[in-house]
Amino acid sequence: MSNAPRQMALQVSLDDSATFANFFVAQANRQSVAYLSGSAGTELEFFTYLWGGVGAGTSHLLQAVCHDADARGQACFYLPLAQAADYSPDVLEGLECFPLVCLDDLEVIAGQDAWEGALFTLFNRLRESGSRLLVAAHCSPRELPVQLPDLLSRLQSGVVFSLQVPGDEEKREALQLRARQRGIELSDEVLSYVLQRNERSMRGLFSLLERLDQFSLQTQRRITVPLVRELMEQASAD
Amino acid sequence: MNWQNCISCLKNELPSQQFNTWIRPLQAEVSSNELRLYAPNRFVLDWVKEKFLSRIQELLRENASGRPVNIVMDIGAQRTSSSPVARGAVPETVSRLENTLVHNTLHEPGASAEPRPEPVSAEPASRGTSLIRRSPRNMEVIIDGKLRHKGSLNPENTFDNFIEGKSNQLARAAAIQVAENPGGAYNPLFIYGGVGLGKTHLMHAIGNYLVSRKPDAKVVYLHSETFVATMVTALQLNAINEFKRYYRSVDALLIDDIQFFAGKERSQEEFFHTFNALLEGGQQIILTSDRYHKEINGLEERLKSRFGWGLSVGVEPPELETRAAILINKAEQSNVELPGDAAMFIAQRLRSHVRELEGALKKVIVHANFVGRPIDLELVKEALKDLFALHDKMVTIDNIQRSVAEYYKIKMSDMLSKRRNRSVARPRQMAMSLSKELTNHSLPEIGDAFGGRDHTTVLHACKQVKNLRSTSMDISEDYNNLLRALAT
Numbered sequence: 001m002s003n004a005p006r007q008m009a010l011q012v013s014l015d016d017s018a019t020f021a022n023f024f025v026a027q028a029n030r031q032s033v034a035y036l037s038g039s040a041g042t043e044l045e046f047f048t049y050l051w052g053g054v055g056a057g058t059s060h061l062l063q064a065v066c067h068d069a070d071a072r073g074q075a076c077f078y079l080p081l082a083q084a085a086d087y088s089p090d091v092l093e094g095l096e097c098f099p100l101v102c103l104d105d106l107e108v109i110a111g112q113d114a115w116e117g118a119l120f121t122l123f124n125r126l127r128e129s130g131s132r133l134l135v136a137a138h139c140s141p142r143e144l145p146v147q148l149p150d151l152l153s154r155l156q157s158g159v160v161f162s163l164q165v166p167g168d169e170e171k172r173e174a175l176q177l178r179a180r181q182r183g184i185e186l187s188d189e190v191l192s193y194v195l196q197r198n199e200r201s202m203r204g205l206f207s208l209l210e211r212l213d214q215f216s217l218q219t220q221r222r223i224t225v226p227l228v229r230e231l232m233e234q235a236s237a238d
Numbered sequence: 239m240n241w242q243n244c245i246s247c248l249k250n251e252l253p254s255q256q257f258n259t260w261i262r263p264l265q266a267e268v269s270s271n272e273l274r275l276y277a278p279n280r281f282v283l284d285w286v287k288e289k290f291l292s293r294i295q296e297l298l299r300e301n302a303s304g305r306p307v308n309i310v311m312d313i314g315a316q317r318t319s320s321s322p323v324a325r326g327a328v329p330e331t332v333s334r335l336e337n338t339l340v341h342n343t344l345h346e347p348g349a350s351a352e353p354r355p356e357p358v359s360a361e362p363a364s365r366g367t368s369l370i371r372r373s374p375r376n377m378e379v380i381i382d383g384k385l386r387h388k389g390s391l392n393p394e395n396t397f398d399n400f401i402e403g404k405s406n407q408l409a410r411a412a413a414i415q416v417a418e419n420p421g422g423a424y425n426p427l428f429i430y431g432g433v434g435l436g437k438t439h440l441m442h443a444i445g446n447y448l449v450s451r452k453p454d455a456k457v458v459y460l461h462s463e464t465f466v467a468t469m470v471t472a473l474q475l476n477a478i479n480e481f482k483r484y485y486r487s488v489d490a491l492l493i494d495d496i497q498f499f500a501g502k503e504r505s506q507e508e509f510f511h512t513f514n515a516l517l518e519g520g521q522q523i524i525l526t527s528d529r530y531h532k533e534i535n536g537l538e539e540r541l542k543s544r545f546g547w548g549l550s551v552g553v554e555p556p557e558l559e560t561r562a563a564i565l566i567n568k569a570e571q572s573n574v575e576l577p578g579d580a581a582m583f584i585a586q587r588l589r590s591h592v593r594e595l596e597g598a599l600k601k602v603i604v605h606a607n608f609v610g611r612p613i614d615l616e617l618v619k620e621a622l623k624d625l626f627a628l629h630d631k632m633v634t635i636d637n638i639q640r641s642v643a644e645y646y647k648i649k650m651s652d653m654l655s656k657r658r659n660r661s662v663a664r665p666r667q668m669a670m671s672l673s674k675e676l677t678n679h680s681l682p683e684i685g686d687a688f689g690g691r692d693h694t695t696v697l698h699a700c701k702q703v704k705n706l707r708s709t710s711m712d713i714s715e716d717y718n719n720l721l722r723a724l725a726t
Binding site for chain 1: 254255258259262263277278279280281282313314390432433434461463464467495528590591593594596597600601604605607608624625628629632
């Protein structure tokens with residue numbers, strides 16, 4: 001922790017677009033999202049563990065919870081461990097003063113003694129201070145290669161949710177729904193083209209739709225496969 | 239200098255997320271010519287310095303009609319604030335050690351939703367007096383005007399809600415004895431066993447019992463890591479005498495997970511003297527560890543032997559009926575009804591430790607709320623299907639064979655071989671028995687996986703292991719160790 005300038009390179013600010021409103025809720029994830037957003041009528045438990053593969057949206061949801069906390073004026077601390085793991089575990093010290101701590105990419109520190117010890121201490125202190133802890137990882141707590149048994153058992157003590165990546169059919173529906181909200185109707189050909197060629201995370205797809213909408217307005221052309229191709233070619237040329 | 243004005247300006251200028259993450263947790267101490275800001279750790283401190291300090295300086299200068307303001311930034315917690323931002327103007331300086339030496343006595347889990355560094359009163363305690371302050375939520379004992387005993391007892395952990403079973407009845411009985419006769423024959427009480435088996439619960443139960451019998455009892459519970467961290471701070475601040483006085487003035491000292499002292503020589507040295515002083519003074523010591531005191535590597539011999547002076551009791555993994563009873567009890571605590579068959583179903587599937595049971599139950603409750611149905615066996619199966627699927631995926635016969643071979647240091651090929659000498663036959667029988675216990679495979683399938691053996695061989699192995707577990711402590715321990723390792 002003595003190397004302050006390096007720490008400053010960390011991007012620990014929240015992504016503004018990672019909100020609940022911007023999250024496409026796949027059928028399989030309805031319960032997890034309702035629980036996290038509080039719309040299920042229950043509060044977050046002391047400890048919640050989210051896991052899911054790339055594109056499942058764990059990081060998005062973690063940040064969405066933080067945005068909600070911010071909106072309520074509640075201090076929270078979001079830390080993507082993938083960006084912090086090169087630094088000292090001291091970064092976890094004293095975080096029990098936050099009512100909500102969100103740690104992303106937990107798998108990055110699993111198996112590292114010092115980090116596991118620091119997380120174990122933080123876990124105990126958060127519990128003692130009545131704060132809440134929300135973590136996200138790419139695998140379940142059972143599969144996490146944590147060496148410290150005391151930590152591993154604690155990681156299994158919370159509400160665990162696995163997030164599913166939406167299927168292609170769900171992505172197609174979500175994209176069409178979002179397009180209709182903008183007053184656009186996408187043809188089957190356009191949808192297939194986009195899903196086959198664009199980055200297929202929901203955020204990537206929604207972002208493309210936004211750009212398509214703008215491009216269509218600028219060029220005064222309908223959204224067709226040639227228009228999508230043109231926009232994608234422009235983007236890759238940039 | 240007006241820190242409140244500065245806070246208001248920053249709140250208006252910054253995005254709320256930035257304000258809430260970086261500025262809100264800062265604690266301020268204001269004096270006539272200095273503002274001292276405390277950050278929870280170095281990371282926050284450096285961030286604030288880099289991103290916001292110059293603006294804070296500007297704002298304060300504007301507020302002070304252009305006079306320069308000295309800002310000191312430090313790590314730690316200012317003593318007397320209930321809300322760091324809302325307060326801020328408390329004219330006193332307090333050492334970091336004091337803050338570290340503060341621990342909640344009666345703690346209400348989940349009660350707080352706002353930043354609350356230390357729930358203590360604003361006025362400084364005067365030297366040379368002892369007093370007790372109490373509020374519905376927490377109690378602190380102030381000794382000699384400076385040291386406050388506030389030891390994180392969790393009021394939810396009592397003897398009443400500790401579920402007794404064969405695996406823990408000895409430990410529970412010993413804990414009750416100690417609670418009724420603190421400082422008596424069982425001093426120290428040393429509770430040992432695997433993770434998540436209720437050691438900490440028993441420890442808190444004793445503490446709560448002591449406080450209920452004698453409300454002004456100075457009962458301090460802390461994790462061994464906190465003891466170490468506090469001592470390091472005391473050394474840094476040249477305040478080791480205060481540290482000593484603090485820990486030696488308690489009626490009961492409860493230290494959790496003492497195995498974390500391993501390799502920390504200075505902490506062991508300090509704890510050794512504290513231990514002796516408490517024992518001489520007839521004050522109760524209660525310790526927990528993940529293993530028997532003689533087996534804690536990296537611990538000084540003199541400490542190991544002292545830990546055995548009182549009473550050492552082990553806690554074993556709970557058996558099926560106890561696991562089910564624990565689930566039903568925990569459900570009741572959450573005002574939820576968990577039918578017996580549903581509890582048994584979860585207990586049959588999850589057998590490693592109580593924490594996993596707790597996690598599963600929470601998931602079931604969340605699921606029941608979401609679907610709006612009462613909890614029954616079907617709902618439990620729905621709620622936990624992911625967890626069980628994962629469990630089945632991970633506990634395979636191959637996995638069991640490998641783990642058992644590794645445990646007994648034999649070759650994997652011996653698991654499948656025809657060799658019948660005991661050094662390989664016993665581990666093989668153990669692996670067969672565990673495969674029967676932990677997987678849904680039939681006896682013929684298990685036999686096939688062990689080099690094409692007949693299903694009667696598997697049945698014989700299961701019976702043999704069952705008999706041996708009841709007659710041999712070693713076999714029983716091996717079986718439990720393997721079961722725990724595979725089921726976790």
